[in-house]
Amino acid sequence: MSERSSVFDMIGPVMIGPSSSHTAGVVRIGRVARKILKSTPKKAIITFYNSFARTYEGHGSNRAILGGLLDFHTDDERIKDALILAEQAGLEYHFKSVGNASTLHPNTVKIEMTADDGTEATVVGESRGGGVIRMRSVNGFDTNFTASSHTLIVYANDQMGSIAFISDVLSHDDCNIATMTVSRKGKNDLACLVFEMDSGIKQITLAYISELNWVRNVLYIPDIDQ
Incomplete structure (x- = not known):
């Protein structure tokens, strides 16, 4: 039965x-x-x-x-x-x-x-x-991530070189970026950068990014099923 x-x-x-x-x-x-x-x-x-x-x-x-x-x-x-x-x-x-x-x-x-x-x-x-x-x-920002990877969301001033700088920091932490999404309120206004990565981020790296004077806020979401 x-x-x-x-x-x-x-x-x-x-x-x-x-x-x-x-x-x-x-x-x-x-x-x-x-x-x-x-x-x-x-x-x-x-x-x-x-x-x-x-x-x-x-x-x-x-x-x-x-x-x-x-x-x-x-x-x-x-x-x-x-x-x-x-x-x-x-x-x-x-x-x-x-x-x-x-x-x-x-x-x-x-x-x-x-x-x-x-x-x-x-x-x-x-x-x-x-x-x-x-x-x-x-x-209010477009993000379009799946949460099946480690995800970093950075709210920062929209300024030249910011994407390349954070990407370089992540590369030194051995983080391979799988996808990236950028959304902003307007030119030279607040921007939202979303990085989906194959591996996690060290706490010291998160702290470093958070302390940058042009960064407003940082959110980190590990693989949601962990």
Whole structure:
């Protein structure tokens, strides 16, 4: 006799329900968001778009995103209780849905977060199937990284030579750059540099980059599945 299974059953290391896009991918987006905020949010407004807007409750995406914000891995059995566990952790959350956003991927979620110390961050992520994600934007800048590699995000003044300089620093740390994305508010304004790398960065290197006088902020996200 076969056993009954729920939408939160696991296969291997990847959590799946009716669709891994609605569970495993969403958990990963939540975990990336938490790392960008650098803490568990105190408040979170979570907006599901398009396909997600119609199915997020039935497919468990609401539990999955909160599980990610609580830093649960995709195969963590606590995800099924994430609504209650989030409240117990002091996370005030609110879900919204937008069913017709034609410019966005069908499985898009936006998370607007506030930490205990008042720090705010907003991320937009896409769950693209099979647990694969793409972080479309961070704090209003286009980013387009997958979080499957070690990712460095540098907010810096838009000045000549900045990309080459950071690339050189990373090369001295034996970091091979796989992809790079650059977005900026405007010429000579704030820029966002995103480096996806095959290996991690030493803490001393992160500290050095952070102390550069033209760098505003540095975020580092290791491989999200580690």
